[in-house]
Amino acid sequence: MTSASPRARPLSPHLQVWRFHVTMLGSILHRIAGVGLYLGALILAGWALSLASGPEAYGAFMTCMVSIPGKLVMFLITLGFFYHLAKGVQHLVWDTGRGFNLATANAASLFCIAFTVVASLATWWVAYAMGGA
Amino acid sequence: MESYRTPLSRARGLGAAKHGVTHWIAERVSALALVPLCAWLIWAGLVLAGADYDTAVAFVAQPLNAVLLTLLIAVGFWHMHAGMRVIVEDYIGGAQRAALLILNLFISVLAGALAIFCILKVALGGA
Numbered sequence: 001m002t003s004a005s006p007r008a009r010p011l012s013p014h015l016q017v018w019r020f021h022v023t024m025l026g027s028i029l030h031r032i033a034g035v036g037l038y039l040g041a042l043i044l045a046g047w048a049l050s051l052a053s054g055p056e057a058y059g060a061f062m063t064c065m066v067s068i069p070g071k072l073v074m075f076l077i078t079l080g081f082f083y084h085l086a087k088g089v090q091h092l093v094w095d096t097g098r099g100f101n102l103a104t105a106n107a108a109s110l111f112c113i114a115f116t117v118v119a120s121l122a123t124w125w126v127a128y129a130m131g132g133a
Numbered sequence: 134m135e136s137y138r139t140p141l142s143r144a145r146g147l148g149a150a151k152h153g154v155t156h157w158i159a160e161r162v163s164a165l166a167l168v169p170l171c172a173w174l175i176w177a178g179l180v181l182a183g184a185d186y187d188t189a190v191a192f193v194a195q196p197l198n199a200v201l202l203t204l205l206i207a208v209g210f211w212h213m214h215a216g217m218r219v220i221v222e223d224y225i226g227g228a229q230r231a232a233l234l235i236l237n238l239f240i241s242v243l244a245g246a247l248a249i250f251c252i253l254k255v256a257l258g259g260a
Contacts, residue, residue, distance in 0.1 A: 031220065034213070034216045034217075034220075035217070035220070037213065038213050038216075038217055041206075041209055041210060041213050041244065042240075042244055044206070044248060045206075045244040045245070045247055045248035045251075048206075048247070048248040048249075048251035048252050048255075049247060049248070049251050051186075051189055051190065051193065051251060051255050052250075052251035052252075052254045052255050055186040058186045058189065059186065062183070066183060081171070085168070085171050088164050088167075088168070089168065091164070092161065092164060092165060095161055123175060123178075123179070126179055127178075127179055127182045127183075130179060130182075131183070
């Protein structure tokens, strides 16, 4: 990093020496989803605040949420929610020392992504079918 | 020269701080608690998506819903604070790190406290 250094030394996480693998993608997505859910939690707090502030505030909040940009944000948060949930369960399994076999870890990582897409679409389909959203 | 004692002799016998693993375990326990709470949240979200004011108030006023929502917010905001803390510690150094860690704590506690107070206000009929 400094000019005194004889050569540019590799910095963690060594992206330039690792070839792509699906568990790496899974880990990166888990962190991005977590950041997205941080925003989602603040939106939940905003919902609670609007509900406690009366019908006008709640109406303004819901108008914002059912707009196209509002729905886009909520759909991205839905993706983040299901991904972080699925990957979080995989991490809890990993914490018990199980599931580190390469084939198992790769398959589980792919499953988390597939689960996210299917569960998110299904949830929004049910929401529309129930007449909400 | 403040002392002739070597660093090794000062460290020897003190042992570990005894709480090194607590933070790690607390993250996992909060994650474990959030799994069923999130399963409930899916259902709650489906009921509340596009719900009008009276429907939403009636939902929150149900004791079970009010308690689960409060627990979800308490555990969820704790978990999100812990997660963001790790991200800041991983990528940010120097004075910025301390500033962001404090900001993360203040945002999480303020938003979490506000959300829980609002849920209780609605649940107890003050809305």
